[in-house]
Amino acid sequence: MDYNHIVRSILVGFHYFFLLFTVLIVGSYIILAFLSSKETKRYLKKNSFVNHKDLISSRIAPSISIIAPAYNESLNIVENVRSLLSTHYVNYDVIIVNDGSKDDSLEKLIIAYDLERVEYLIDYKVPTQDLRAGVFKSKNPAFDKLIVVDKENGGKADALNCGINISQSRYIACIDVDCLLLEDSLQRMVKPFLEYTDRKVIASGGVIRIANSCKIENGKLLQVNFPDKWLERAQILEYLRSFLLGRMAWARLNGLLVISGAFGLFDKEIAIQVGGYDTKTVGEDMEIIVRMRKYMEEQNLKYKVAYIPDPLCWTEAPDNRKIIISQRNRWTRGTIETLKMHRKIALNPKYRILGLLSFPYWFIFERMAPLIEVTGMLYFIFLYFYQELSWSFVVGLFLLAYLFSLLFSFVAIFTEEFTYHQYEKKGIGIKLVLTVFLEPLILHPLVLYAAIRGNYDYYFNKNKKWGVMVRKGLSKTE
Numbered sequence: 109m110d111y112n113h114i115v116r117s118i119l120v121g122f123h124y125f126f127l128l129f130t131v132l133i134v135g136s137y138i139i140l141a142f143l144s145s146k147e148t149k150r151y152l153k154k155n156s157f158v159n160h161k162d163l164i165s166s167r168i169a170p171s172i173s174i175i176a177p178a179y180n181e182s183l184n185i186v187e188n189v190r191s192l193l194s195t196h197y198v199n200y201d202v203i204i205v206n207d208g209s210k211d212d213s214l215e216k217l218i219i220a221y222d223l224e225r226v227e228y229l230i231d232y233k234v235p236t237q238d239l240r241a242g243v244f245k246s247k248n249p250a251f252d253k254l255i256v257v258d259k260e261n262g263g264k265a266d267a268l269n270c271g272i273n274i275s276q277s278r279y280i281a282c283i284d285v286d287c288l289l290l291e292d293s294l295q296r297m298v299k300p301f302l303e304y305t306d307r308k309v310i311a312s313g314g315v316i317r318i319a320n321s322c323k324i325e326n327g328k329l330l331q332v333n334f335p336d337k338w339l340e341r342a343q344i345l346e347y348l349r350s351f352l353l354g355r356m357a358w359a360r361l362n363g364l365l366v367i368s369g370a371f372g373l374f375d376k377e378i379a380i381q382v383g384g385y386d387t388k389t390v391g392e393d394m395e396i397i398v399r400m401r402k403y404m405e406e407q408n409l410k411y412k413v414a415y416i417p418d419p420l421c422w423t424e425a426p427d428n429r430k431i432i433i434s435q436r437n438r439w440t441r442g443t444i445e446t447l448k449m450h451r452k453i454a455l456n457p458k459y460r461i462l463g464l465l466s467f468p469y470w471f472i473f474e475r476m477a478p479l480i481e482v483t484g485m486l487y488f489i490f491l492y493f494y495q496e497l498s499w500s501f502v503v504g505l506f507l508l509a510y511l512f513s514l515l516f517s518f519v520a521i522f523t524e525e526f527t528y529h530q531y532e533k534k535g536i537g538i539k540l541v542l543t544v545f546l547e548p549l550i551l552h553p554l555v556l557y558a559a560i561r562g563n564y565d566y567y568f569n570k571n572k573k574w575g576v577m578v579r580k581g582l583s584k585t586e
Contacts, residue, residue, distance in 0.1 A: 119491075126484055133473055134512060141519055143357035148417050148527060170278045170301065172200045172294055172373070175271030176285040177264050182211040186220040188285050191327025193254060197294035201253045203271045204285065206240075208261025214241065217256055222248045228255075234269040234384035237262035243274070264369075265385035265392040272384055275376060282393075283371045286424060288319055288329055293420040297373040300414035307410035310400050311374045313367035314420035315351040317530065318344045320427065329422055334536045339432065341543045342551035343425045348520040352417065352527075359415030363466035365401075367413070369393030371421035378403065389449070391442015398450050405459045419528055432551075433558040440478075440562025447475055478559035510548060517544040 174192055178185060185204075192202045206214050217223060228243035241258035259270055268282050279298065283289070293314065301309045320340045323331035335341055358364040372393065382399045385392045397413065404411040426432045447454075447470065454471065456463040491497040521540055524530065531540065 122487055126480075126487070129480055130509075133477070136469065136473060137353075137512075137516055140357040141353045141516065143360050144353045145523065147356045147360040148352070148523065151417055152527065169197065169199045169295070170298060171276070172197065172279045172281055172298060173271065173275035173277040173376075174200060174202045174281045174283060174289075174294075175205065175268055175275065176202070176283050177205045177207050177267030177271070178209065178213055178285040179207045179261070179264075179267075180209045180211045180213065181285055182209070182213045182216055184286060185213045186216055187327060189217065189221070189254065191288050192283070192285075193251065194291065194327045195289055195294055196291045197298075199277075200281075200294060201255060201275075201277065203274050204254070204256045205267040205271050205274075206256065206258045207263070207267040207270075208237075208240065208259065214256070214258050218244065221246045221251045221254055221256075223254075223256055228274070230273050232273050233380045234272055236266050236270040236273060263387055265387040265389070268392070269384040269387070272376060272379060278376060279373055280376045280379065281371070281373045282369070283421070284369065284423060287370050288324060288327065288422040289371070290329065290420055290422075293371070294373075296416055296418055296420060297371075300412070300416075301373075301375070304412060304414075307412050308378075308404070309375070309412050309414050310378045310404060311367055311372060311397060312414035312416060313355070313364070313372045314416040314418060316347060316368050316370050317419045317422045318347055318425045319422035320425055322422065331533075332530050333533065334531060334539050335427075337427055338543070338546065338550050339429070340425055340427055341539065342547040343432075345517055345520070345540070345543050345547050346551060347425075348524050349517060352523045353516070353520050355415050356417055358466070359413070361461060361465070362412055363461045363469075364413045364415060365398055365462075365466050365470055366394040367397055367415075368421075370423045374400075386449075389442060389445045390438045391446050394442055395446040395449065398446055398453070401462050402450060402453060402459065405462055417527065419530055429554055432554055433561065436555050436558035437562040437565060440559045441566045443470070443475055444563070444566050447471055478556055479563065481556060482560060513548045513552075514544055517547065 174195075176188075176192060178188075181188065189202065189204060204217065206217075223244040223246055225242050226245045230243075237260040239257065239259050244256040244258070246252065246254055255274060257270060257274055259267070262270075271282075272280060279301065281294065281297065297312050297314055300312050318335075318340065319329070320337075321333040321335040322329060323333060335344070355364060355366075369392070374396075378400050379396065382396070382403045384396075386395050386399070389395050401411070401413065426435055447467070450467075453459045453463045454467045459467075488497065488502060521544065525537075531537070
């Protein structure tokens with residue numbers, strides 16, 4: 109048996125595999141960028157003359173409950189709630205679910221908003237942990253839209269389910285309590301629910317921006333600044349690519365599988381029909397969208413998951429390597445859990461776009477991509493010792509990958525510049541360009557490492573849950 113021939117055949121197979129994967133992922137990014145630009149232009153043209161104030165003032169605007177889970181948020185809870193109460197939408201309430209906090213979050217809310225415990229009829233359509241201190245409302249009419257619920261700790265998904273049970277509104281806006289909503293966020297997010305008559309909109313999401321170093325006072329964004337730390341800058345660029353070039357394209361295809369847990373609007377009836385948020389996964393934001401879509405496909409109902417390119421929500425991003433790795437580890441495990449739980453969708457014609465396009469894409473280019481990338485690195489190391497390596501080929505390949513990464517990032521920056529132009533201050537443009545060149549070397553290695561750790565933890569560390577996510581709060585930064 110000619111073992112050298114067998115080894116060379118295997119190596120040739122690896123060559124073609126990595127070439128095919130590279131062509132597919134580059135091609136998919138180009139297609140997504142093209143579709144995203146088309147969808148963004150369509151949205152801007154369609155909404156250029158829309159007066160969102162009509163939705164603000166209309167008493168027949170659909171009711172919305174903003175549900176914000178809170179756990180040990182004492183440092184910023186009062187300011188964060190003030191921000192959520194500052195929206196200009198007319199028909200809404202804010203439900204703060206204190207999920208078994210061990211600090212004085214509840215006490216601070218009681219003092220700041222003059223809260224008192226009230227008897228409240230709760231329709232337990234979704235199972236949750238028991239209440240602790242109960243339900244609170246303000247004695248001050250100025251805060252009549254605020255509801256505070258104190259319950260036993262059950263995690264973010266359980267807290268959101270509690271908010272669903274408390275809510276009496278038609279729609280639910282699920283949000284991280286430390287996120288900053290712009291004043292017209294709700295009317296922009298609810299608009300797709302009103303304008304589609306041939307299908308049911310089950311959820312809508314919006315662009316999430318990073319608020320690190322921005323100037324914020326009294327729950328309002330006054331000035332958009334660019335952070336000094338390179339890790340924060342790199343995440344801004346990553347968010348621009350993800351939201352402006354990725355999710356907009358999937359929204360056009362009606363194949364979106366995830367809406368950021370930081371801010372999303374949902375049809376409460378459908379959310380209840382599918383059983384609310386799954387408390388057994390760390391990727392509850394993705395899992396509920398997949399489950400809602402799966403339900404609509406199985407009921408053979410026309411539906412849409414909408415996406416808004418407007419920067420509606422600003423959130424705090426991790427500012428150190430440890431927290432970034434912990435966050436991305438959890439995202440990886442959440443993706444693995446969701447795809448595994450709903451694997452019957454994969455390549456199943458019954459689920460149309462969901463099964464034939466969205467699910468395979470997420471599996472190959474989100475779930476498997478980090479593993480394939482690391483395998484490729486190990487493969488090159490093997491070739492080096494096997495003396496089959498052409499360094500000109502290696503340099504050319506890595507240079508090509510690097511240049512494509514730069515190109516894709518520049519497209520994201522140009523899209524931002526010619527649409528919403530949030531980074532207006534002098535000098536930010538140069539900093540963004542420098543970030544484009546350094547981001548593949550600063551952030552990508554951390555994300556890749558976190559993804560590998562996430563795979564390891566999923567299979568070999570079953571007790572690992574959310575992980576560490578320490579926030580410093582959205583401060584008043586000049």
